[in-house]
Amino acid sequence: MKSWDVIVLGAGAAGLMCAAEAAKRGRRVLLLDHAKRIGGKILMSGGGRCNFTNYHIEPSAYLCQNPHFVKSALARYTQWDFIGMVEKHAIPYHEKTLGQLFCDESAQDIIDMLLEECKDAGVTISSRAQIGQIERLGGNDDTSEAEGFSVATASDTYTCQSLVVATGGLSMPKLGATPFGYQLAEQFGLKVLPTRAGLVPFTLQPVDKATLEPLAGVSLPVVATSEDGTRFSENLLFTHRGLSGPAVLQISSYWQAGEQVLFELLPVGKLAQGIKDHPNQELKTWLGHQLPKRLVEALFLREEWASTHITNKPLKQYVPKEIAAIEQLLSAWAIKPGGSEGYRTAEVTLGGVDTNELSSKTMMAKKVPNLYFIGEVVDVTGWLGGYNFQWAWSAGWCAGQAV
Ligand code: FAD
Incomplete structure (x- = not known):
C-alpha cells in the first residue's frame, strides 16, 4: 500500500506510542525507521532494564524554553497511564530510588509491549527504511490547503494525510541518531533551537x-x-x-x-x-x-x-x-x-524544535497543518530518572489522538 492516513518517522519510544494510539483510532499507520532493529535505545536504557517512568513526574523536571509547554501532554497521558499499560502486559517492575521505575527483567519487555500494541492495532512497521525527500502535497507555502505529504524511501514513495516526526535527538549516533528531524523542521520553516548534549559526564x-x-x-x-x-x-x-x-x-x-x-x-x-x-x-x-x-x-x-x-x-x-x-x-x-563528553555518551539532546511552533495539546506544527513533532526532537528534556521516556510516551500519545 502506498497511501496511508499516518506515517510516523522513527520507531523509538515516541514513534511506537504514537503509531499504536493512532492505529487504535482506526487510522492506517505506517511506521518507518532506518535501524535494523526496532527499539535499540530502549534496549540500552536504564542499564538494560529501562527506567520507563517515574512516580514523581512533574513539569518542573523538564527543561524547555517555554516551561508551560509540557503541562498539557503530561496531564493528558500520565505516568499512571503508562504504568497501567505495563501492568496490563504483566511486566514485572520495581521502584529503584527517587520514584524511578525499572523493569525487573529486561528493557526488551517494554519493546515487546509496544510492538504488541502496534501489532494488535494494525500498525505496519518497516525497518531499514532509508528516508529521502519529504514534500508537502499541495505546495510548501503556509497558506495552501493541506493535502498531506509524500515520503520517499530508497524503495518506494508513500503518501499520507498526517506526518509525525519522531526521529529523536543527536545523542548516541552509534544507536542510529541523526539530525533528520531538525532538518525536516527547518525545511518546513520551523524554528529549531540550538542543540547540546545533556545528561552527560x-x-x-x-x-x-x-x-x-x-x-x-x-x-x-x-x-x-x-x-x-x-x-x-x-x-x-x-x-x-x-x-x-x-x-x-x-x-x-x-x-x-x-x-x-x-x-x-x-x-x-x-x-x-x-x-x-x-x-x-x-x-x-x-x-x-x-x-x-x-x-x-x-x-x-x-x-x-x-x-x-x-x-x-x-x-x-x-x-x-x-x-x-x-x-x-x-x-x-x-x-x-x-x-x-558530548553526544557520544549523552543520554539526551537539549534544544530542538521550538515548542512555540507546536500545539502543546496535539504536537502539530501551528504553521504546517498535519505535521507533528514528538519526543526528543522537540525542545523538551527531562531529568535523569524516567522523565525522558515519560515525555516520549505523553507526546506520542497526544499526537496519536490527533493525527
Ligand atoms: P528515540 O528513542 O531516539 O527514537 C528515534 C528513532 O528514530 C530511532 O529508532 C532512530 O533509529 C530513528 N531515526 C533517527 N533518524 C532517522 C532517519 N534519518 N531515518 C529513519 N529513522 C531515523 N530515558 C529515560 O527516561 N529512562 C532511561 O532509562 C533512559 N536511559 C537511556 C540510556 C541511554 C544509553 C540513552 C542514550 C538514553 C536514555 N534515555 C532514558 C533517554 C531516552 O532514551 C530518550 O529520551 C528517548 O528514547 C527519546 O525517544 P524518541 O522516540 O524521541 O527518540
Whole structure:
C-alpha cells in the first residue's frame, strides 16, 4: 500500500506510542525507521532494564524554553497511564530510588509491549527504511490547503494525510541518531533551537587531571549546584575521563561551557560538630571518616587548599577564620569542567524544535497543518530518572489522538 492516513518517522519510544494510539483510532499507520532493529535505545536504557517512568513526574523536571509547554501532554497521558499499560502486559517492575521505575527483567519487555500494541492495532512497521525527500502535497507555502505529504524511501514513495516526526535527538549516533528531524523542521520553516548534549559526564581541565584522574572509581553523595542555582542531591563518581554519576549527569543539563559547578562534599556545620566531638583528632583523620580517604588525600594536594595555607593539625587548634575557610572549601568545592563528553555518551539532546511552533495539546506544527513533532526532537528534556521516556510516551500519545 502506498497511501496511508499516518506515517510516523522513527520507531523509538515516541514513534511506537504514537503509531499504536493512532492505529487504535482506526487510522492506517505506517511506521518507518532506518535501524535494523526496532527499539535499540530502549534496549540500552536504564542499564538494560529501562527506567520507563517515574512516580514523581512533574513539569518542573523538564527543561524547555517555554516551561508551560509540557503541562498539557503530561496531564493528558500520565505516568499512571503508562504504568497501567505495563501492568496490563504483566511486566514485572520495581521502584529503584527517587520514584524511578525499572523493569525487573529486561528493557526488551517494554519493546515487546509496544510492538504488541502496534501489532494488535494494525500498525505496519518497516525497518531499514532509508528516508529521502519529504514534500508537502499541495505546495510548501503556509497558506495552501493541506493535502498531506509524500515520503520517499530508497524503495518506494508513500503518501499520507498526517506526518509525525519522531526521529529523536543527536545523542548516541552509534544507536542510529541523526539530525533528520531538525532538518525536516527547518525545511518546513520551523524554528529549531540550538542543540547540546545533556545528561552527560564532564571532562576535566588539564589543571585538574593530576589530582582528580587517580580518583577513578571513587563515589560519594554530594549536592551539585550549577551557576543558575539548580541543585541535585545525588552521587558524584570520579572516572578515568572525568566526572560522572547521577549528580553530574543531572547538573550537566543546566551547565554551559565555561561555567563552574559547586559540589557540597560536607554540609556547613559538620566541621564545627567534629571539633566538639573529636577535638584531638587531626583534620585529615577526621575527614577520612567523613569522605573517601583517596579524595581527602587528593583535596590536600590541590591548589585551592595549598593557597589557604591551612596545615593538618588537631581540630581544636583551628581558629574561626581557618574553620570558615575549610567549611567553604568543603561545602562549595568549585570545579570548572573542561567540557562534556558530548553526544557520544549523552543520554539526551537539549534544544530542538521550538515548542512555540507546536500545539502543546496535539504536537502539530501551528504553521504546517498535519505535521507533528514528538519526543526528543522537540525542545523538551527531562531529568535523569524516567522523565525522558515519560515525555516520549505523553507526546506520542497526544499526537496519536490527533493525527
Ligand atoms: P528515540 O528513542 O531516539 O527514537 C528515534 C528513532 O528514530 C530511532 O529508532 C532512530 O533509529 C530513528 N531515526 C533517527 N533518524 C532517522 C532517519 N534519518 N531515518 C529513519 N529513522 C531515523 N530515558 C529515560 O527516561 N529512562 C532511561 O532509562 C533512559 N536511559 C537511556 C540510556 C541511554 C544509553 C540513552 C542514550 C538514553 C536514555 N534515555 C532514558 C533517554 C531516552 O532514551 C530518550 O529520551 C528517548 O528514547 C527519546 O525517544 P524518541 O522516540 O524521541 O527518540
